[in-house]
Amino acid sequence: MKILLMGNPNVGKSVIFSRLTGTNVIASNYPGTTVEFTKGKMNFEGKRVDVIDVPGTYTLEATTKAEEVAVEMLAEGDIIIDVVDATHLERNLYLTLQLLERDRPVVVALNLWDESKHIGIEIDVKKLENLLGVPVIPTVAVTGEGIKELVSKLPAAAPGTLRHTEEERWCAVGDIVGQVQKVMHRHHTVLERLGDASVRPVTGVPLAVCVLLFTFLVIRIVGEGLIGYVFDPLFELYRPLMVMLGDWLGPGIARTILIGPGEEIEFMEAMGLLTTGLYVPFGAVLPYVFAFYLVLGFLEDSGYLPRLAVLVDNVFHRLGLQRLAIIPMLLGLGCNVPGALATRMLETKRQRFIAGTLMAIAVPCMAQLAVIAVLAGSHGAGALATVFVTLAVVWIVLGVLLDRVISGESPEIFMEIPPYRVPYWGALLKKLLMRIRCFITEAVPFVLLGVLLVNVLYALGVIGFIGEYTAPIVTGLLGLPQEAVGALVIGFLRKDVAVGMLLPLALSAKQAVIASVVLAMYFPCVATFAILVRELGIKDMMKSAAIMIASALLVGGVLNLVL
């Protein structure tokens, strides 16, 4: 048996969902789409039944992919809980009437009931119930008010008997609203004033800068805190086990692949499947992913993201990047993995491709920043500034180029800006857990596979072979010494090691700048690469990688000529 939660976006569906279900919730993609929905279980009439949080939709005459999915899912539902925003009854009732025409038992949850009273809206629930012919229960999902009653009314769910054409439906909605709703005088709340301030450029831009700085700061503090105090100590406990395993295996191919070639076990650099393969996803990336999702959940549920999107749409539209594209970019600064995961929020494949490629090329992560700081930083502020200005210029120029070259269009912005709300911690936590689980089951295997592949290629000497053939490019085009070839090839997947190999070469300031820019641009780390493969697909990732390498060589070559 399946109970579906349906309703417009931003009506508190997920909060009702987290109230109804236990901890065992999973997010999955609807087959053949990137549309995500969540599923959980609840007890109903002595049985465990499925509860599905269907993607928000305004109408059953689907206009977007998410709405198409919602319509398809409707067919599988045994009971529909239609979540209605009591503060916007008219717009919400349109979907309600459509649901009532589908011969499915429906119960209406009149959510945000408290908010509607606050802003002076009075709704006659009994009358609404009579007009619709199905149970209507006022709820305040955030506090849990009305949830019990909602569950107790599920058996009374009834299919509607009304039938309308599109035009009649709007008339019927107007008619119902006229009969049941009274609007009193309303006054602006503090949150509403804040809402206005965050889309007005004069106040919105400084606010956005503050929010993003804060976001970045929280991600770093939480991420680094987790690494320093939780994950690194855990891996230290794990180290003796690896030493023992290494001794037991003895030197040879098995040890090289499982633990790594060196004598010492460096979790970040050994490149063994059981050392680096586990450390990269769990010890280095998971802490940032956790921190990123924590902040993202808060920003989503508070209603800030749509405002940020409106604010930056102006600039980003010219880059072919719309709506949330700024989030992947900014979150990539620090660790590219959360940025790569965040590209999933983008609506079209084209948007995801541009955002993912741009981020991997021009947005340096902590490791890349360290490379830049060490290599270019040793030659003074001028060299550092040259590297960052180059990356910024590349970001803009490449963004415009990709927008021109890649076919397809980015849809214009058209969305509701929900009022600011204080997020409900229960729903936040549930979402966080679900996303972490998703990262571990979906992304980690890719990272392991990536590490294994590099490891095997390295052991087989393929990477050294590539090095020999690319030597003329490195020395001729980029003007770097012959010895830098090995470092750049290693840097494909181990930027930190590359620095170690480049430092003893005593590069000139010009060479250091070129090496820093090329190292930052030409390829992301194994983890980011693996996740981009998953998000973009192997074919698009190949194209993206080609763009990365080509632009790194081009920019490196140009720097070699002009500096």
Added chain:
Amino acid sequence: MIPLTELGKGNLGVIVQIRGGHGFHRKMACLGLRVGKTVRNMTAIRGGPIVIEVEGTQIAIGRGMASKVLVEAI
């Protein structure tokens, strides 16, 4: 009769015509933009999307779409 984009910041207008196909009308109706509804322009960002308020809901709408919604300023 002027396009929504021309409605000055803070001004009210009544939608008199929505230029576009059936799908476009539907899309607009979903967020409450229908002929006869009163809208208020909330922002005046140059070139970017505009933010309007209709029936107590704020909506961000791209300039291209907004120019197809015609209003009578009041």
